[in-house]
Amino acid sequence: MLYIFLQTTSPSSGGFMSFLPFLLIMVVFYFFMIRPQVNRQRAEQKFQEELKKGDKIITAGGIYGKITGVQEKKVIVEISDNIKISIEKNSISREKSLNIPTQNK
Incomplete structure (x- = not known):
């Protein structure tokens, strides 16, 4: 066994x-x-x-604008002449000036 x-x-x-x-x-x-x-x-x-005043941004929803005011969690974005909206910083997709393709002439 x-x-x-x-x-x-x-x-x-x-x-x-x-x-x-x-x-x-x-x-x-x-x-x-x-x-x-x-x-x-x-x-x-x-x-x-x-993010600072004057930055050109694109929101996650595709709205182009320029930052006119910065708060702790929100920014004021001017999307057209005298049309301003308040959005959260989290909804900003990217800075527009960083994505402009350069052209060689």
Whole structure:
């Protein structure tokens, strides 16, 4: 009976080696998914903090305008002559002056 029991049990193949593929997947996941997202969030927050009067912007809804006033969480945007709207900083998509293509003549 003891002989049969010893034949059926196999030696374990190391605990760390069985978790190594999962550990590698987690490291790859961090560098390709989590880290770029954190960097994007930091850049977006920095962009929102650096908004100032006179910046030309595009909102997430596609409205072009010029910032005429900056508050803590909102900005006042002039979208046409004497037409101003108040929007949250989070809804600003990008700065228009950064996306103008340069033409070589």
